[in-house]
Amino acid sequence: MITDDRRFVEAINRQRLVAVARDLVDDADPEVAAFARAALDACGRIADRVAAERAAVVERLRANEIAAEPVDDVDPPLHHSIELRVPDVDAAERAASALAEDGYEPSDRWTGGAHRSFRRTADVLTVTRTTDCTVVVRLRWRDRPPPSLLARVTRPSAADYRAIALPEALSPVYRLVRPVRLLADRLGLRPRFEGGLGPFLGTPADLIEPLLDVADVGPDDVFVDLGCGDGRLVVAAALSRGCRAIGVESDPALAATARRSVDAADLGARAEIVHGDARAFDLTAVTAVFLFLPIGVAGGLVDVLLRRLPRHARLVVHEQHGLPAPSPAAESLAVVSRESVTVAHRWIVGP
Numbered sequence: 212m213i214t215d216d217r218r219f220v221e222a223i224n225r226q227r228l229v230a231v232a233r234d235l236v237d238d239a240d241p242e243v244a245a246f247a248r249a250a251l252d253a254c255g256r257i258a259d260r261v262a263a264e265r266a267a268v269v270e271r272l273r274a275n276e277i278a279a280e281p282v283d284d285v286d287p288p289l290h291h292s293i294e295l296r297v298p299d300v301d302a303a304e305r306a307a308s309a310l311a312e313d314g315y316e317p318s319d320r321w322t323g324g325a326h327r328s329f330r331r332t333a334d335v336l337t338v339t340r341t342t343d344c345t346v347v348v349r350l351r352w353r354d355r356p357p358p359s360l361l362a363r364v365t366r367p368s369a370a371d372y373r374a375i376a377l378p379e380a381l382s383p384v385y386r387l388v389r390p391v392r393l394l395a396d397r398l399g400l401r402p403r404f405e406g407g408l409g410p411f412l413g414t415p416a417d418l419i420e421p422l423l424d425v426a427d428v429g430p431d432d433v434f435v436d437l438g439c440g441d442g443r444l445v446v447a448a449a450l451s452r453g454c455r456a457i458g459v460e461s462d463p464a465l466a467a468t469a470r471r472s473v474d475a476a477d478l479g480a481r482a483e484i485v486h487g488d489a490r491a492f493d494l495t496a497v498t499a500v501f502l503f504l505p506i507g508v509a510g511g512l513v514d515v516l517l518r519r520l521p522r523h524a525r526l527v528v529h530e531q532h533g534l535p536a537p538s539p540a541a542e543s544l545a546v547v548s549r550e551s552v553t554v555a556h557r558w559i560v561g562p
């Protein structure tokens with residue numbers, strides 16, 4: 212179900228959908244009440260799935276003699292994400308290896324100085340497993356006080372580790388990489404989004420068709436998923452809408468997976484996977500663009516894309532977050548399916 216009711220959109224953005232839907236379930240407006248019921252059903256299924264995944268993960272860690280305590284969410288989660296407390300960074304790394312047996316992979320694999328710096332400065336290691344949706348497990352080993360300004364500008368991030376590979380002996384230099392990158396950003400000395408469009412998280416399978424509806428994808432469209440991951444949107448768009456569908460993916464392994472999936476669907480020339488940088492992709496013949504990215508990155512990209520897209524093209528970004536300011540005004544829609552929830556932001560390129 213899809214609604215532009217601000218109360219549901221805001222509720223998802225603030226991770227308060229269950230409380231808001233409970234208040235609206237008996238609303239006099241039957242459409243509002245129906246959406247509230249669907250939202251509660253979806254949230255219930257997400258909570259059940261998260262509980263089952265969490266139990267399996269804790270059991271796997273226990274079998275490997277790794278202590279792990281679930282960190283309770285204040286509100287029921289709206290996505291498939293689990294946070295566990297482990298004793299220290301060694302336990303977190305052992306846990307990541309143990310969970311590999313169940314198909315979980317670390318979001319990032321650092322080596323050399325980046326790995327050493329990560330072990331010294333980080334507090335959480337994230338592993339993910341993607342099937343019909345992506346389950347995210349955060350292994351946290353210490354709480355941090357709210358970061359001071361100094362900590363915020365010097366604490367290395369994944370983008371800093373990606374920006375430059377330093378040997379182990381130079382790992383403390385990462386504390387300088389961040390301020391230098393921030394300054395270069397400020398001065399406009401490096402291209403924005405240099406850090407990439409974010410890690411792979413699959414759009415939940417049951418959200419794909421509703422999101423294609425939001426983008427109003429039909430047989431005459433040229434649909435592009437920028438950062439297509441395993442190609443799930445590309446295959447779905449070509450199969451269910453009969454349109455030409457293209458996926459652009461910078462990660463070679465994911466691009467290969469997406470190609471295999473396109474080949475398996477036997478879509479011929481209708482679907483194509485391009486291995487490359489989405490920011491360089493020529494959009495002149497494209498009529499519908501899809502993005503599922505960290506909202507900070509997506510928000511910054513929207514301006515650029517809207518300038519490069521032809522008239523009447525639709526751009527849809529989905530995330531459980533509001534758009535960062537300043538973003539061009541969008542129509543924001545709450546989307547709820549059987550076991551998933553998101554907010555879709557839509558722009559239509561004007562004359």
Ligand SMILES: C[S@@+](CC[C@H](N)C(=O)[O-])C[C@H]1O[C@@H](n2cnc3c(N)ncnc32)[C@H](O)[C@@H]1O
Nearest residue numbers: 407408411412413414438439440461488489503
């Ligand atoms: C959140 S995933 C979304 C995957 C897919 N669109 C979906 O919704 O299931 C973002 C994807 O963007 C890819 N990516 C990140 N930076 C990129 C870039 N500069 N060019 C192309 N792909 C990129 C990542 O490898 C990842 O697969």
